[in-house]
Amino acid sequence: MSDHNPPDFEGLAEANPNLRHAGAVVDQAIExxxxxxxxxxxxxxxxLGGALGMLSGNLPRGAVLAVLDQARASVESGEMAELSHPPAKGHA
Known part of the structure; x- marks a missing residue:
């Protein structure tokens, strides 16, 4: 367990239009x-398998493990459960 704050994914998406585009494509694929x-x-x-393959092919093993550690921490904290039930449109 780390004392680091979770990454600001919203800020990351704003900083990287490719991430927003990739996310939209994935959303369409899921739909x-x-x-x-x-x-x-x-x-x-x-x-998940595709994502791990992409990460493993483009990052060193330690970086992939750090991503997985952060994902695990997000699940343990309940953050992922909150993301799976977003607020209704028009509500913050």
Whole structure:
């Protein structure tokens, strides 16, 4: 467990238009697979596997492990559960 604050993903998205674009493409892919009745675990597993492959091919092992550690911390803190249930549109 680290005393570091979680990364500011919103600020990162604003700083990197490629990240916003990639996120939009992934959202469209998820929507498509959902409409094709692919089960959520299969969708998530495929996306996670693809993401790990991209990270492993472009970052040193220690950096990939740091990303995974941060992801685990986000799950443990409940942050990911909050993200899976975003507020209704028009509400902050």
């Amino acid at each position: 498509y697979m959902t409409k094709e009745h692919i089960d959520p675990i299969s969708i998530a597993s495929a996306l």
